[in-house]
Amino acid sequence: MRILRYVLIGLGAVLLLAVAAVAVFLATFDAEDYKPRIEAAARDATGRELTLAGPIRLKPSLRPTLEVKDVTFANAEWGSRPAMARLAAMEVALAVLPLLRGEIAIERLVLVEPDILLETDAEGRGNWEVAPRAAEPAAPRPGAPPGERRAPPQVAVDLLRIERGTVAFRDGRSGGTTTLSIPRLEAAIPAGQPxxxxxxxxxxxxxxxxAGTAGPLARLLDPxxxxxxxxxxxLRLADARVALKGTIAEPMTGKGYDLAVEARVPDLARLAAAMPGAPSVPALRGLELAVSARDTGAPVPELRAIALRLGESDLxxxxxGVAVRRIEVAAPDTASPIRVAGEVVVNETPTRLDGTLGPLAALIPGGGADRPWPVDVTLTASGAQAAVKGQVLNLASSSPAADVTLDLRVPDLAALSRLAGTALPPLKDLAAAGRVRGPGNRGQVIVSDLALKAAGSDLGGTLTVTPAPRLRVEAALQGRLIDADALMAALGAEGPAGGAP
Known part of the structure; x- marks a missing residue:
């Protein structure tokens, strides 16, 4: 135990001597004498001029603090202004003990009024691309193996704070400039940690x-x-929110990502109005999106767990006359059917939608739009129900066509008058079914295998509607059972109200 005590005392004495030596060095250190060396080192490392116009002060303590004022870093020769970056003041507080281990631990780094301009020229070159000056290779450490490269010291920052900063990006091709004003930024950069x-x-x-976390700085800067x-x-932009969680293989280029994305936009039109240059968009409200995206090297990423929701919106x-109460769209991936459900109000008439559509991949260029796109949906309004099942052909072309079966059940046709925007006759227990194909040549729509029941009558046959050059309706119907009196009574009862003779 006595030996252990002596060892601990010895170690403590060595530590105290080391700290005392650092303290003496700091007390006698004159930072102003190092200005030319700092500026020369920056010039050799970047090929640009670093100007330390203001005073440099070092406050000796166990947490020595370096203060620098009025710093300028030169821009590229072709830049739109002389300085790429200007800094009113910088304060750096170091921890002493890590220095003894060859580490640089910054307890506090404060940048006051940084003004940074990132810009490109007409060829797309960035002013952040620097060219170090050629320098003599550093002499190897005594006893070091030939060819050994000494690893740079690890740098850690407990607190990075920016006050009243500005970062601008100027596109040399378009001439447009985007400016990010930074009233406040706080960050932590631990060595080897997120x-x-x-x-x-x-x-x-x-x-x-x-707000959030990202991987270690050294990994980010390693190409x-x-x-x-x-x-x-x-990320919050105006009142919209986007959350990103996952990984990126090449974060500096944005390649190799595998991310889960969640977005919430309370009012899309308000968001667009807050962004200069953004096009006007509909007043979509309560917009929510969740999707997982993975970079496969293709123009369109692999999408999974897709969910889209739209809240009450006046369109x-x-x-x-159209307003949305809710719309929900979901799919496990782009190759699976899309599930749709929602409620829309048309001319003050609630209309419900439920069913499935073909895969999202068919709506993406090169995703298989040349194949039939399945449709299986049901619409319900004012007690009436329409079921549509079949497929859409040539989805990617300028003239897609449907080939679907239609099953319509209407307890009271007059109840759909407001939805149709015109007075409809009070036909009761109307039922219609058939195969609908089109539009074909000249926008022609053909209803075959038609079965129509209304007012005690039962009709069947084919109906062809040609909208151009003039609307033309051709019908080849057969009456298996026709109650003319009931039909005329139902149609005639609406005559005075509907304006029909």
Whole structure:
């Protein structure tokens, strides 16, 4: 036990001596003398001028703090302004003990009023592309094996804070500029651990917030790495919210992603109005989207667990008399049928929709739109029900055509008058079934195998509707049972109200 005590005392003494040595160094260190060396090192590393116009101060303590003011980093020669970045002030607080292990641990890094311009030229070159000056290779460490490269020290930042910052991006081809104003940013960058981010900003005047975690900084900056880079971020733009969670193999290029995406947009029109240059969109409200997307190298990613929901929305601006109460669309993947359900109000008449449609892949270029697209839906309104089952042909062409069976049941045709936008006769217990094909040549629609029952009559045959050049209706009907008196009574009863003779 006595030996252990002496060992601990010895280790403590060595540690105290090391800390004392660092403290003495810091107390006698004059940062101003290092300005030329810092500027020269930056010039050799980037080929650009770094100007330290303001004073440099070092506050000696166990947490030495370096203060730098009025810093400028030169832009590319072709840049639109002389400085790529300007900084009013910077404060760096270091932890001493990690320095003894060859590590750089920054307890606090504060950037005050950074003004950064990222821009490209007409050929697409970025001003962030620097060209280090050629330098003599560093002398190897004594005793080091030939060819050994010494790993750079690990850098960790407990707290990174940006105050009143601005980051602008200028596209040299279009001349357009996007500006991100940063009133506040706080982040943590632990060595070898995921980074944490909390950002409040404004993108061209629109409020933006980003919070969450991402993988280690060293992995992000390593262009040769291909291990999955994790991200778990939530983005808020105006009152919309998007959450991203998953991995990206190449985060700097956006390739090799496998992400779960959740988006909520309370009002799509309000979001578009808050974004300069965005086109006007319908006032879709309560919009929610959930999907998993994986990069396969194809133009369109692999999509899974697809779910889309639309809440109460007034569409009268684009479809007079139409409002949505709810619409839900879901599919396990792009190769599976799409499940649809919802309720739409047309001319104050609630109309329900339920059924399945063909796979989403058919709606994607190259996804199989040349194959028949199945349809199996049921519409219900005012007690009436219409079931449509079949397929859509040539979906990707400019003239798709349907080949479906129709089964219609209407307890009271007059009850659909408001939905139709015109007065309908009070036919009771109307039933119709048949095969509907078209539009074909000249937009022609053919109803074959027609079976029509109404007012005690039973008709069958074929009906052809040709809309152009003039609307033409041809019918070849056979009456298995016709009650003319009942039909005339039902049709005539609506004569005065409907304006018919």
């Amino acid at each position: 980074m944490r981010l909390d950002l409040d900003a404004a993108l061209d005047g629109t409020a933006v917030a980003v 040769a790495a291909r291990t999955p880079y994790p991200i778990d971020l939530t 009268s601006a684009i479809a007079p």
